[in-house]
Amino acid sequence: MLAQSRAVIALSDDAARFFRSQSDNVKTVRIPNFGPVSDLSRRSSGAAENRFGWVYVGRLTPEKNVMWLAEYAQHLAEPLTIVGGGPLTNEVGLLASQSGGSVEFVGQKTEAEVEDILLGARGIVVPSLWAEGVPTVALKALALGCPVLVSNACSAATELTKRGAGIVFDPGCDVNDPKSLAVGAMEVRSRQAIYSNRARQLFEEDFSPEVWRQRISELYTECFI
Structure with missing residues (x-):
C-alpha cells in the first residue's frame, strides 16, 4: 500500500521519520492535526498577569500518569486543577481531598468550561507515560496562550514545545533536577x-485550521493537479 501511494501524510515528526525509513520513493509530508477552539476570538484573552495555577485535562487512567502528577503537585508552588474522569476518578478525588489545597479535582467539564480554565492557568501539564500523539486539548491550550509542560515520554513533546513555547520534563528525575517538572514550572x-505569547504563536504557525488547510491544499495540488 505504501509503495502505491502518491504521498504519505504524517501527523508528527516521529511518524514522518518512520515512513521515510520505510520507503525512499514515496513523498512523506508532516501535516499535524489542527486544534479547534470554540470561539477563535478568545485566543487573545487570558492576560499573562492574571494566570495562576496549573491544569491537567484528560482521562484519569494509569498510562496518563495522573496519580503521579496529583502527588507531585505539592512541589509546583501553585495549585493543580484536575479535569476529567475515568477509572481513577475515586483515587484522584481522595488524593485531592487530602492534598491540603495543592490539588483541586473538578471532574468532567464542558468544552467551554475547559477553555475558561485554560485561559486562567499558567500552563497545562501532560505527564503521560506512553508515546501518545498530539493531544487535542494541548492544541486548544496553545491557542489560548496556555503553555504546555509535557513528559519526555510523549512522542509529540518536541512539537508541542517548539521555539520555546513550552517545557519538556522528565517524570523520573529528582524535584531539583533541571529536567524536573518543578523546575520547568518555575x-x-x-x-x-x-511563554504565553510563544504558545499562541506556535498554534498559529503550526496547528491552526488555516495552516492545515493551506498545507493540505498544496499537497493535493502537487499530487493530483
Whole structure:
C-alpha cells in the first residue's frame, strides 16, 4: 500500500521519520492535526498577569500518569486543577481531598468550561507515560496562550514545545533536577508573558485550521493537479 501511494501524510515528526525509513520513493509530508477552539476570538484573552495555577485535562487512567502528577503537585508552588474522569476518578478525588489545597479535582467539564480554565492557568501539564500523539486539548491550550509542560515520554513533546513555547520534563528525575517538572514550572512562572505569547504563536504557525488547510491544499495540488 505504501509503495502505491502518491504521498504519505504524517501527523508528527516521529511518524514522518518512520515512513521515510520505510520507503525512499514515496513523498512523506508532516501535516499535524489542527486544534479547534470554540470561539477563535478568545485566543487573545487570558492576560499573562492574571494566570495562576496549573491544569491537567484528560482521562484519569494509569498510562496518563495522573496519580503521579496529583502527588507531585505539592512541589509546583501553585495549585493543580484536575479535569476529567475515568477509572481513577475515586483515587484522584481522595488524593485531592487530602492534598491540603495543592490539588483541586473538578471532574468532567464542558468544552467551554475547559477553555475558561485554560485561559486562567499558567500552563497545562501532560505527564503521560506512553508515546501518545498530539493531544487535542494541548492544541486548544496553545491557542489560548496556555503553555504546555509535557513528559519526555510523549512522542509529540518536541512539537508541542517548539521555539520555546513550552517545557519538556522528565517524570523520573529528582524535584531539583533541571529536567524536573518543578523546575520547568518555575521557569514558566518567571516568564509567563513570553511563554504565553510563544504558545499562541506556535498554534498559529503550526496547528491552526488555516495552516492545515493551506498545507493540505498544496499537497493535493502537487499530487493530483
